[in-house]
Amino acid sequence: MPETSTRLAQLTWAATVHFTADLPGVPPLWGSGFFVAPGWLLTCAHVLRGRVRSGSDKAFLVRGDGFNGGEPARARLVESLYDLDAEGRIPEAGDLALVRLLDDDIGHECVWLADWSEQPAGNARVVHGYIPEGPEGTGRGKSWSGTADVDVHEGDYGRRFEEDIRFLPGLSGGPVLDPAGGAVVGVMKARRETGPGGLAIAIHALRGFQERYQEVMEAHDTWHHAQGKHAHGTGDDWIAEQSGLPGAGHSYDANLWTPEDRRQALGLLAALPVPEAPVAVTTLSKLAHPRRRVKEPPLPRAWRDGHGELYDGSRPLRAGTFLSYLGLVQRIAESHGADARELADWVERRGDGVSDGERGGERGGAPVSLPPVLLPNDEPGDGPVPYPGPGEGAVVILELERLEGERLSYDWTIRIDDGDEDSGFPVDYERDRSGVSAEDLIHRLSGPLADAFAQLDLDGRPAPLEIALDIGEFDTAVHRWQIHQQANLNEQELKQLLGVRRPVVLRHLERRGVSDDEWTKRWSAAHAARAVTPRRVPPPGGRFRKQQVTGMGAGEIPVLCRSAGDDIGREVLRAALDAGHGIALWHIEGHPGARCRKGCDALHEFAVSEFAEAAGAAELPDRIRRIRERISARDVAHPAEAVALLYDDPRRPVPGDTEVYDSPS
Template sequence: MSERHERLYELVRAATVHLLPAGGKDGPLWGSGFFVAPGWVVTAAHVLRRHLAADRDAVFRVRGEGIDAEARLAEWLITDPHRPKVPLAEDLALVRLTGDPDEHPHECVWLTDRAARNSGALKACGYFPGPPEAHFRMVDAVVNGQEDTHGLIIKPDVEFTGGMSGGPLLDPETGAVVGLIKSRRTDKDGGKAVAIGALRRFGETYRTVMAAHDRWHGQEPMSESGDNWIDLQGGPPAEHGAVWTPRDRRTALALLAALPPPPDEPTVRIIAKEARSGTVWVGGTPELRTWRDGHGLLYEGSTPLDPLTFLRYLTLVEAHARTRDAGSPALVDWIAQRLRRDGRRHLHALVKDAALPEGLEPPARNDGPDRVVIPYPGPGEGPVVALVLDPVIGARPVRFFWQIWYDDGDGLPELHETDGSVHGYRPDELVQALRLPLGGLLESKDRHGHPVPLEVALPVDHFDTAVHRWRFDDIAQLNDPGHLGARRRVVLRALERRGEPDNLWTERWHGMTAGRRFQGWRMPPSGAVDGTGYRRAERDRIPMMCRPAGQGIGRVAMNHALAGGHGVALWYIGSHPERGCLPECDTLHARVEKFLETLGSLDELPDRLRHVRQDISEQRADSDWAEPLALLFDDPRRPLPGEETEPVDAPL
């Protein structure tokens, strides 16, 4: 063991603690944890659940080298406390010392900024019970697999003792904590761990904790031995400033922690990609809650990219803050100082000339009565989330399997999450089933002032599903319309069109996107039962139906419209006589006609409809006419992913 490793292990030991019952006397050891910021301890949620089931606010003790203090649970990721086992992705808890953290000075681990899950040789740390008292232990561990989104598998030649759950996993080469121990395996050696990137699921609390972590380390704290984490971290030697060193990283992250947090995840992703000159990192994009997380995208494996890439990223982040009256002269000065240490003068323009990508400029102020209309993105023009609902064949009543796809606008859509149920879900169960996977994805991909649009693919028989009325929040914020259709552009797509588009559909779409004025076209048209009228309709005509589209005459008409190449249509999902129209139908068609006159291009239609739905949610007068309207907006340039498997039958 090298001297550097020995000194690093002493810092890990000083930051690792164990959790005990409250009171002056020693009690049974609950499990382990570790300090990540002043007053903040990370542990496994299952370590606390059994003891805090009756009272989540109960006080307990945190004890380690030089510290014995009271603490409370701040937050955990458990969604169902009554589940027999805590899933890997939920087995995290944040603990907060009671009182002033300055009263209990302590060491804090260094957390990796990379969300990529580690593999290979690590050190597993934690406490195990006495007698007479708990003892710290560190054992070799090798991660040789992954599980779910955040899980790490530790190969079965490591023996964990009881009490080590919640302790840190240290990468001795990079000198960073990359995970925490979840559990040992039953009746065998080895175990499971949670990657430290799962902390990002704490959202706003994660931002608070990581800012405190980076500020603390940025002050170059020294242990009693005179060591600090950064000086003991490994990495290639710096030559002429051409290596991004641990000291560079510490200073940069401390300066980023002093800035206001990013407004949304897409902003971090866009700036990180721009810093990499358009190249994309390997693997999926993790949750990006902080500017620190964007810094973590500037690696290849565990090796940091060229320092100019990092300085370019810092320059772009500072520019983003400065354009919003929150610039950092300290960050600007440090970038200039660090650039002077880099001898490659001919490349400095990569940093000095960096400019914010289009779309990240400050939002335009709109003090007038008209709202800003957000055009619907075409291929390569912005992100879109798609929910594909497949009916379970043979199920009565109807049930659906779901898939969630995400298209970031840079390439092909990626499957984000798929239904893992056996029987699918009834229509009335879908909102609850999709609350976390779909609601979470939408929230994470929303940009400030630019909520990501949602496309819902359904068979025509189910076109009257009121997806625009769904809401994923139990309680909406004050003055915040909670329904999907009032928050974002929500459109329907025809599941029958999955795969390659036909010529009629493509040609009509191109004709409509070239137009600037549109008229309503009453559907079904008189004398067009055979579908001829649908194919011959002018390109500026948007079909409008004052009856449901999933049954009776309405379903026949919608099928004809799809076969005739129509990619845009509006219809009324409320009740309607099977034959003949009511006087209210003429009024509805007149209102739609007036509404369509507001369009300057086809891509304005979904957001114009969202504005009306927002008016309804805010109870503005004279808007209720549009509440039962559904919108088909089916772009053949971005077809739905094709089926990869045969239809799934209903389980017996």
């Protein structure tokens, strides 16, 4: 078990504190916490629950042996990931709270928070915190530390300690140090009531604060970057201690990424505007190291998080990989108008001596092309956005599979396809014997869909949603779903219906995991055609014949004024799918009887007009979305309000259902 250096322990203790009520005398100790940035403290939410209410400005005291000369300072709760007024056990993902000093002029030490996201089980950890000197939480806080191995990862954030050490009351909220990496990797959460052992929260759960996380980590990296200018060569800071640990890179080998490199890189990244969305971070880290699979959760929120994906455990990859990532971030930042010259200059200087072939993010020695979806949209006007093809942008895929039985219920799976070879793995799903009832479906899917969109949505460019259904479910009005019932005043667009905010298209579930020549041939022809032409099927006053869909030419799209649930509509759509059509438009409410109505002509006239203006088939999904947006804004009836669009790309079929799902009995 590695030992913690004396100076590393001192640095950790200097940033570790405990909380009490703002009362005279020696009030009971609540729990521990630690400074992560100037003025910012991190602790567990349950340390404050019952003592501070959510949204309260109530002040309380911060005390520490190495803080403020031992004198208490006043602080307040800024944000908690969990409602402190709620009851019940707080899960690991929500048991964090950010606290801020009321006096910004008090100087103090800050811990170094690990940026690497993979933390192998079995590594030793050192827990720091305070325990009360007296019984039942009374008496002054007394410093305590202990070393234990993490032997189990519980879920995404839980880290369980081996049962070889007894943790004491008061330690919750204290920092968990990785002595091998020289960084804080967790927050102490709980001890076992009946014996040795305990549970910590992985530090990347901090990303759940989202925008606040970006603010705090910018302050963290900026502070440590500035410390390097003051402590360089003195051996008296976190980076100097990390540099002396086994496995640290050495400055005499340019191909090794050193702790000082990390400090410089993260400080320079902190000076840039934050990423538009998590997908910007994951995309660039994959470009820098294509063989690296970015693991989720948690969603990356800052450029430092992409830097943290370029590790093997806590060991950094080669320097060229990091320099490639930094160069990609620089190019993205500059494309959005940011000044990244300082980062660019440092990357150029640091690249001297790095071996040829060490850099990722290059193809044949030249920088890779940046994904267009991450670049600002400089196209003139406000025209329809073409639907992304493979590698052109990420999409969310929702599979709804109806279960057999009298009760209308579904299994569901959510996937993200971002063009990477690992795309399509389920990010969330629900499969059991009873399924989710139709009445509960939107409620059950709201959170998982919102999480998936949060990963991919860029400013002004929400990611498309693809729904894979059996043909019998093609009339499901997913475009009318609303997954956000509430939103901040500056985020009212979140309350829009799905089909108003983002392109929503349908895919055929039976095509899952397969493609065929006829489907591919028709798709290619439709997208190569100069004009997209709607064909009314069946023709007015006529009967349906299969030849009407099998005989369609390049760029001709079946359009139906009937629903998929109608006998004729279902027959037409089945024949179109069998003939290899990947694009079709129909009215999900249709009309009764064999004869068309007045509204049928209006629907087909709309299709002729809208398709004629399209520059290609790839514009159709966004054209439909824009029409829905106009309908929603003007509150007027329109034949397109109840249409569904099949847009089923054979170049990236819905992934095959190769995974085994089961619910524990």
